[in-house]
Structure formats: structure tokens, C-alpha cells
Amino acid sequence: MAATTECGADVNTSENNMSVMKALSAASPLTLRVVAECPVTKARACDLILPHCAVSTPVFMPVGTQGTLKGITVDQLEGLGCEICLGNTYHLGMRPGPDLIEKANGLHGFMNWKRNLLTDSGGFQMVSLVELSEVTEEGVKFKSPYDGEEILLSPEKSISIQNSLGSDIMMQLDDVVSSTVSGPRVEEAMHRSVRWLDRCIAANKNPDKQNLFAIIQGGLDAELRQACLDEMTQRDVPGFAIGGLSGGEEKDDFWRMVTLSTDHLPREKPRYLMGVGYAVDLVVCVALGCDMFDCVFPTRTARFGSALVPWGSLQVKHKQYAKDFQPIDPDCPCPTCKRHSRAYLHALFKSDTAAMHYITIHNIAYQLTLMRSVRRSIVDGCFPEFIRTFMKRMFPSRDQYPGWAVDALASVDVTLD
Amino acid sequence: MAGSRMKLELSRVVQGRGRLGVLKELGKTGQHSLEVPGCLLHTHLGTVPHLTQETLQTLSNLPSVTQLTLSNIAEHQEVLEEFKDGFRTFAGLHDAVFYCSLHDPATPCLTGYTTNKTVSVWGSGGRIELTVAKFMALQKAVQPDWYQSMADGETWQNNTSRKRVRKSVDRTLAHLDECLLVHQNSQELEGVEVFGVVEGGDFLEERVRSGRETAKRPVAGFCLDGLQTGSMDQALRTQLITAVTKELPEDKPRLLQGVGRPDEVLACVEAGVDLFESFFPFQVTERGCALCFSFDTSPDPELAGRAAPAVLELDGERDTSGETQQNGDLNPDDQSRMTSFEINLKDKRYKDDFRPLVEGCGCYCCKNHQRVYLHHLLVTNELLAGVLLMIHNTAHYHAFFAALREALANDKLEVLKRRVLGERGRQMEINKTDKSE
Numbered sequence: 001m002a003a004t005t006e007c008g009a010d011v012n013t014s015e016n017n018m019s020v021m022k023a024l025s026a027a028s029p030l031t032l033r034v035v036a037e038c039p040v041t042k043a044r045a046c047d048l049i050l051p052h053c054a055v056s057t058p059v060f061m062p063v064g065t066q067g068t069l070k071g072i073t074v075d076q077l078e079g080l081g082c083e084i085c086l087g088n089t090y091h092l093g094m095r096p097g098p099d100l101i102e103k104a105n106g107l108h109g110f111m112n113w114k115r116n117l118l119t120d121s122g123g124f125q126m127v128s129l130v131e132l133s134e135v136t137e138e139g140v141k142f143k144s145p146y147d148g149e150e151i152l153l154s155p156e157k158s159i160s161i162q163n164s165l166g167s168d169i170m171m172q173l174d175d176v177v178s179s180t181v182s183g184p185r186v187e188e189a190m191h192r193s194v195r196w197l198d199r200c201i202a203a204n205k206n207p208d209k210q211n212l213f214a215i216i217q218g219g220l221d222a223e224l225r226q227a228c229l230d231e232m233t234q235r236d237v238p239g240f241a242i243g244g245l246s247g248g249e250e251k252d253d254f255w256r257m258v259t260l261s262t263d264h265l266p267r268e269k270p271r272y273l274m275g276v277g278y279a280v281d282l283v284v285c286v287a288l289g290c291d292m293f294d295c296v297f298p299t300r301t302a303r304f305g306s307a308l309v310p311w312g313s314l315q316v317k318h319k320q321y322a323k324d325f326q327p328i329d330p331d332c333p334c335p336t337c338k339r340h341s342r343a344y345l346h347a348l349f350k351s352d353t354a355a356m357h358y359i360t361i362h363n364i365a366y367q368l369t370l371m372r373s374v375r376r377s378i379v380d381g382c383f384p385e386f387i388r389t390f391m392k393r394m395f396p397s398r399d400q401y402p403g404w405a406v407d408a409l410a411s412v413d414v415t416l417d
Numbered sequence: 418m419a420g421s422r423m424k425l426e427l428s429r430v431v432q433g434r435g436r437l438g439v440l441k442e443l444g445k446t447g448q449h450s451l452e453v454p455g456c457l458l459h460t461h462l463g464t465v466p467h468l469t470q471e472t473l474q475t476l477s478n479l480p481s482v483t484q485l486t487l488s489n490i491a492e493h494q495e496v497l498e499e500f501k502d503g504f505r506t507f508a509g510l511h512d513a514v515f516y517c518s519l520h521d522p523a524t525p526c527l528t529g530y531t532t533n534k535t536v537s538v539w540g541s542g543g544r545i546e547l548t549v550a551k552f553m554a555l556q557k558a559v560q561p562d563w564y565q566s567m568a569d570g571e572t573w574q575n576n577t578s579r580k581r582v583r584k585s586v587d588r589t590l591a592h593l594d595e596c597l598l599v600h601q602n603s604q605e606l607e608g609v610e611v612f613g614v615v616e617g618g619d620f621l622e623e624r625v626r627s628g629r630e631t632a633k634r635p636v637a638g639f640c641l642d643g644l645q646t647g648s649m650d651q652a653l654r655t656q657l658i659t660a661v662t663k664e665l666p667e668d669k670p671r672l673l674q675g676v677g678r679p680d681e682v683l684a685c686v687e688a689g690v691d692l693f694e695s696f697f698p699f700q701v702t703e704r705g706c707a708l709c710f711s712f713d714t715s716p717d718p719e720l721a722g723r724a725a726p727a728v729l730e731l732d733g734e735r736d737t738s739g740e741t742q743q744n745g746d747l748n749p750d751d752q753s754r755m756t757s758f759e760i761n762l763k764d765k766r767y768k769d770d771f772r773p774l775v776e777g778c779g780c781y782c783c784k785n786h787q788r789v790y791l792h793h794l795l796v797t798n799e800l801l802a803g804v805l806l807m808i809h810n811t812a813h814y815h816a817f818f819a820a821l822r823e824a825l826a827n828d829k830l831e832v833l834k835r836r837v838l839g840e841r842g843r844q845m846e847i848n849k850t851d852k853s854e
Contacts, residue, residue, distance in 0.1 A: 067790070068799050068801040070799070070801070071801055072801070073781070073785075073804065074785070075475075075785075091797075095793065096768065096793045100769055103771070104787070104789060110789070110790060112785045112790075322493075323496050325500060335470070336469075339509040341507070343496060348464055351462040351464070352461035352464050353800060353803060354467055354468055356800070358469055361471075
């Protein structure tokens with residue numbers, strides 16, 4: 001096993017004075033220990049110590065948008081070994097609202113989740129869900145879909161809500177531009193995101209309890225990404241996210257932006273690739289040096305009867321499984337696969353919502369197990385071999401490997417046979 | 418495959434009718450038992466609505482018998498026939514004792530599809546017509562521990578004619594004879610018990626005839642059909658059940674179909690019913706409500722230290738804001754309406770209520786979550802709302818049955834009735850003078 005190096009993300013302690021200087025002197029409640037680094041790729045296995053518990057990375061973080069992971073109890077989620085999950089600031093800020101959640105001792109108390117939480121800034125949902133939103137230097141202006149009232153989500157407001165939610169990791173408000181947009185708007189958004197980062201850092205009332213992550217923007221333009229990286233890595237934040245990707249752009253552009261970012265992010269801080277959750281993307285992006293991932297896909301697709309398996313996915317509702325009496329994945333150790341067959345789940349889908357819960361459990365187990373296996377192989381020094389085995393299992397033949405994945409892996413010296 | 422004959426051992430009969438006892442030697446190995454008065458575990462295809470096995474297992478003291486319904490299962494006949502090993506293994510529920518009924522008590526049946534030779538059930542893909550041959554083929558595929566014989570229960574609507582009711586009794590007896598004939602010649606069903614179905618609508622003489630005739634057949638117990646909530650008022654139901662149970666042998670269990678409200682359960686137990694179907698907590702869950710009625714019969718709940726949940730502060734606490742509450746009491750017939758045994762968590766008053774659903778309740782939901790959270794889950798249409806409510810409502814309902822048995826054992830039935838019904842009356846008073854929004 002590789003030597004453990006401990007890198008406190010921050011060293012200084014600060015007084016409780018609210019000044020801009022604080023941005024450069026806050027002791028963040030986060031420690032990253034790099035447990036092992038892959039000798040071939042950029043992959044690493046770390047222990048990320050957060051206020052509620054330690055998180056083993058690489059980690060997939062399931063998304064519990066409205067303070068609940070669709071149909072799953074917190075005990076079940078804990079039982080699956082989940083150490084950190086997401087809540088959405090936009091949704092929770094609307095309902096039940098920050099005041100109420102603060103009264104409930106934060107989102108942890110509200111949903112009774114004992115482990116770590118990460119909240120987004122709310123900006124992404126505003127741009128993607130709300131039609132009438134307008135971005136100015138002040139913030140994102142939008143009309144509440146509930147009462148039509150005009151609301152301004154400023155960096156300060158976003159952090160204030162996230163402070164009320166009490167998440168272990170908060171995300172800065174960034175100026176999100178669709179990854180398919182190009183031109184001056186992307187550059188404007190990048191610069192604005194840098195300015196908003198400073199406002200978010202200044203607005204954080206709980207820097208000793210809540211970590212604020214910066215989000216690297218810059219679209220698909222390497223120069224802009226680089227400029228954003230240069231600016232943001234000068235800020236003393238406990239972690240970085242790679243944002244503005246996973247929004248329908250070409251995968252060739254996607255992985256190049258990811259690897260450019262990890263090349264310039266500090267080794268001693270966690271790197272969170274936002275919105276990525278397909279198994280192949282996870283494995284490739286771990287190889288490119290990312291530590292944390294989130295995506296609604298595994299839980300959303302579960303509710304439509306799609307179970308994730310090492311060879312892709314299995315549509316439980318399809319007729320072909322009506323008489324298939326084996327588990328979803330005979331090698332899967334999850335509670336669903338231990339007890340129920342494809343045929344029973346297929347039948348249950350016609351009668352009860354519990355069928356969705358069974359697949360949701362399985363899919364979360366799949367994601368978490370995959371990441372644990374990835375980590376194990378990094379620690380054992382055999383991650384490149386893991387990737388080759390993984391790809392062979394996922395695709396029926398070599399010529400079906402996605403070109404971008406082959407290229408991305410080649411860029412970190414992994415050749416697929 | 419040799420099963421054992423179920424045995425009903427009565428330890429007490431209160432006022433000549435209310436029966437306390439144990440139904441013994443259930444299941445393939447005969448190792449399970451079920452206390453009466455009691456209820457069966459209501460499921461969708463073997464799964465308690467919304468609950469995965471893991472969440473279900475947070476509940477203790479669940480009934481040992483699980484109810485399956487042919488309305489869920491019929492469409493999977495071919496699959497089960499190919500599977501061969503019965504529903505228990507198919508569903509991965511290896512320890513369960515299964516009772517298979519015809520209809521799902523939580524889903525009202527359409528009328529007009531019954532013929533002399535067939536009854537119909539409605540699955541996810543629509544209507545499935547069952548002859549006795551198909552009905553019995555299904556039982557052979559399911560391999561339950563006991564099942565209800567095929568019955569024409571289409572008499573529950575108001576003003577069903579005497580002629581129609583008589584026909585239903587005749588048909589049901591004919592179906593029973595046919596079922597028993599097939600049953601006796603089916604190796605797969607060796608050791609499996611059959612419950613005969615008593616029909617008769619609201620005609621006393623037809624009820625008595627149906628009961629008397631059914632009792633002549635080699636059945637293990639009786640299903641009382643056509644008396645469900647919505648078909649008649651409780652006074653008439655009590656009268657009919659009282660008359661029918663006189664015709665039934667003392668040593669065989671009587672299962673009442675389609676009745677689940679606590680007040681009705683109490684009255685029906687007093688009339689001689691042993692078993693119920695636990696669809697009521699599911700209905701309460703589906704309307705976003707939580708059972709909260711008290712059934713604590715100890716003189717001082719504070720000192721009693723009982724495991725059963727008790728509602729300590731009731732006054733003005735239940736949902737009294739909308740007309741649903743009053744309708745629930747004025748129209749006990751409508752099964753979708755809220756009753757006074759529950760609170761409506763969607764109501765605004767719970768938006769900042771940091772208490773558990775029921776103080777002192779030991780269920781997973783009450784131990785881990787607050788009303789404010791349930792309210793949030795309901796207004797945001799989150800799936801977890803159904804999960805948590807179902808856990809609580811199931812726990813609460815079965816604890817009520819445990820309290821009912823304890824009351825029968827300790828001569829406290831009157832205290833229990835006052836507790837359960839008295840509050841209900843009081844609640845109606847509160848409704849009238851309610852001051853909230």
C-alpha cells in the first residue's frame with residue numbers, strides 16, 4: 001500500500017471577524033488524506049474527513065433532492081454504506097424553506113441523516129427548471145413557480161440558505177451556461193463565477209463547520225478553463241468542483257476539460273466532478289483524477305425499472321424477464337438481489353411502488369460497490385487492470401468501446417486490449 | 418407436502434360471542450400460529466404496500482399470515498406455473514404463511530361481470546375471468562397455506578334484490594363444492610386449507626342459509642363476504658354477523674372481509690368475528706394520513722409503561738380543518754374518506770410540528786422522524802411519505818389488535834371501546850367548535 005500522506009486543506013485558524021481577509025485564513029472543517037495514487041493514471045484513493053464522518057474516495061454521492069432519497073429510508077442508505085449524499089438548495093429553499101430547516105437543526109436533523117451532506121448552490125436548477133430567469137451581476141433573478149413572486153438568488157442568498165441547511169459541503173453560486181453554448185457569454189460567465197466565488201466565501205457564516213467548494217467554469221474552451229483554474233486555485237477554498245460539463249456536450253470535449261482541470265487542481269484538495277454518474281464515465285474520470293461524483297441517473301432510472309449491472313443495464317419491466325427467476329445480478333450482494341428474482345420484481349412493478357424501491361436500492365448499491373472496487377484496485381496498485389476488466393465486462397466487444405473513453409484512458413497511459 | 422390442519426383454540430368467549438384464542442398449526446410445517454381476534458397482513462403480491470422487506474422488518478409483532486389476492490396474482494398464472502415451486506419461493510418470502518383471497522379489499526370491485534360459472538378479478542392489465550377450473554389452477558400454481566373458495570360476492574350494492582342475493586348464495590355454494598372436488602383430487606393442494614364463503618347480502622334468512630349450508634362442507638373456516646364497509650351500516654352488519662355465526666361451528670375461524678375501521682372492528686369482534694384483513698392502514702396511508710387513535714386501557718397511561726403507542730395530547734390536535742373530517746364521520750360508507758382515527762399530515766398545521774406522529778410510538782417512523790418532515794414529503798409528493806406512513810399505520814393498527822386481545826383477556830373491552838369510540842365522539846364535538854384555519 002502506498003504511504004499515507006496527510007494534507008490539511010488549510011492550516012490557519014481565524015478569528016470570527018467577518019472580513020474579506022477571512023477568505024484567506026479560514027480553517028476548513030475538511031481533511032484530505034491521500035491513501036494511494038495510481039502509478040499509471042491520475043487516479044487516487046483518499047480519505048476525506050468531513051464533519052459527520054470520513055468518506056472513502058473515489059465516491060459516488062446519491063442525490064436526495066428534497067431531503068429524501070426517493071423512497072429509501074436513511075437507515076437503508078446508511079446500510080448500503082453511503083457516507084455522503086446530496087440535497088438541492090433550490091428545492092429545499094422553496095419547500096420547506098431555510099427557516100424551517102434551521103429550526104430542525106439543519107437538513108441533517110430535518111431528514112435525520114447522520115452522515116455527510118453536500119448541497120448545490122441552487123443556480124443550476126434555476127437555469128434548468130425555471131423559465132423566467134435572468135442572470136445579472138447581482139445574481140439569478142427568477143419567478144417562484146409556487147407563487148409567481150420574483151426572487152433574487154445572489155451568491156450571498158445561496159450561501160445563507162446553505163448555511164441554514166447546514167451541509168458539510170456547500171457549493172458556490174456559479175454562472176451556469178449550457179455546455180453547448182460558446183462565445184463571449186461563456187467568458188462572461190467564467191469571470192462572473194470567479195467574482196461570485198469571492199462573494200460566497202465572504203458570505204459563509206460557518207467556515208468552521210461548512211466547507212465551501214469553488215466551481216471551475218469556462219465551458220469547453222481550454223483557455224477559459226485554464227484562466228478560471230488560475231484564478232480560483234488562488235482562493236483558499238477547501239475543495240474544487242469541475243462544473244459546466246455533463247450537459248450534452250461532445251464526450252471528446254468533456255474528457256479534455258476534465259483532464260485539463262485535474263492537471264491544475266492542487267493535489268491536496270478534493271476534486272468533485274458534477275453531474276457525472278454513468279459507470280463508464282465514473283471509471284474514466286477517476287483515471288483522470290476526480291474524487292467525487294453525483295448524478296440523479298441511477299436513482300431516476302431505477303424508478304423506470306432500469307437496473308444497473310456490470311454489463312450495462314437490465315430493464316426489469318421488459319417482458320423477457322417475466323419468467324427469469326435469477327436475481328438482477330447473481331453476483332450482487334445487495335438486499336434486493338439476495339432475496340428477489342427478476343421475475344418477481346417484474347411482476348411487482350405492476351402492483352406496488354416497492355418495486356421501484358427495490359431497484360433504487362440495487363442501483364445505489366451498484367454505484368457504491370463500483371466505487372469501492374475502484375478504490376480497492378487503486379490501493380492495491382492494479383487500477384489499470386481493473387479498468388480493462390471493467391470495460392470487457394461492460395461491452396460485448398472491443399469495437400464497441402466508446403472512442404472518447406479509449407482516448408481518455410490512452411491519455412493517462414491505459415491501453416485497452 | 419403434508420400440512421397440518423389448523424386448530425382454533427379459544428381461551429375465552431366474552432358475552433357469548435366475542436372470542437379470544439389462538440389459531441394454531443398454520444403453515445406447511447404447522448409451526449406458525451395467529452392470535453384472534455387478529456388480522457392478516459395485507460399485501461400487493463406478497464409485498465406490504467410501499468415496503469421493502471428491510472423496512473417491513475423494522476416492525477415487530479406483525480401477523481404471521483400474509484394475505485395474497487388473486488386480483489394481483491391471476492395475471493401471473495403462466496409464470497407461476499412455469500416456476501412450479503409456488504408463490505412463496507417465487508416471491509422470496511420463505512418464512513411466510515399465505516392466505517389467498519379472491520379480491521383486494523382495498524380496491525372496490527366492478528359489478529356486472531359475474532355469471533353462473535365465472536367471477537372476475539381486475540389485475541394491472543384489466544379484467545380476468547375465472548371459472549372454477551382456472552381458479553383452482555391458480556391455487557395449484559400459488560400453493561398458499563389456505564385460500565378462500567370462489568364466490569359470487571356481488572351483493573354489496575344497496576337495493577340488491579332478494580333474487581340476486583339468493584342466486585349469489587347458490588352460486589357460491591356450487592363454486593365451493595366444485596372447488597372442494599378439485600381440491601381433494603389435487604396432490605399439490607394436500608394440506609392446504611379451504612375457507613368457505615358466506616354470502617347473503619343484507620337478507621337475514623339468506624345469510625343464515627348460506628352459513629348453515631357452508632358449515633356442512635369440509636371447510637377449515639369461513640369468510641364472511643358482502644358485509645364490507647360501504648355496503649351497510651354497522652347495526653345491520655352486527656345483526657347479520659350475530660345471526661350467521663350462530664350457524665357456524667365454534668371451533669372454526671371466521672374471517673370478515675372488507676371491514677377495517679377500528680370502531681367497526683370492535684363491533685364485529687363482539688358479534689363473533691375472529692379475523693380481519695389489514696387493508697385499512699393502507700387506505701389511511703394512501704390519503705396521506707397517520708393513525709393516531711388511542712387504545713390504551715390502563716387507568717393511567719403515564720404509569721402503565723406499555724409498549725402500545727398512546728396519544729397523550731389529543732384535544733384539538735387531529736385534523737379538524739376541512740370538511741373531509743366531518744364527511745368521514747357522516748359518510749362512513751365512503752372508503753376513500755378520512756376517518757376520525759387519523760390525522761391528515763398534509764394539513765398546514767403540521768408544517769412546523771416537530772413531534773413524532775404519535776408520542777410514545779415505537780415504530781421506525783416515530784422514532785426517527787417528525788410530523789414536519791412527513792408534511793414536507795407529502796406536499797412534495799415524495800415516495801418516502803408512503804413508506805414512512807405505511808410503517809407507522811401498520812404498527813399502530815396491529816398494536817390496536819394486540820390491545821383488543823389484551824382487553825378481551827382482562828375484561829377491559831368496555832374500557833377499550835370507550836377509549837377508541839369515546840374519543841371519536843369527543844372529536845366530533847371538537848370539530849364543531851374548532852378554531853383553527
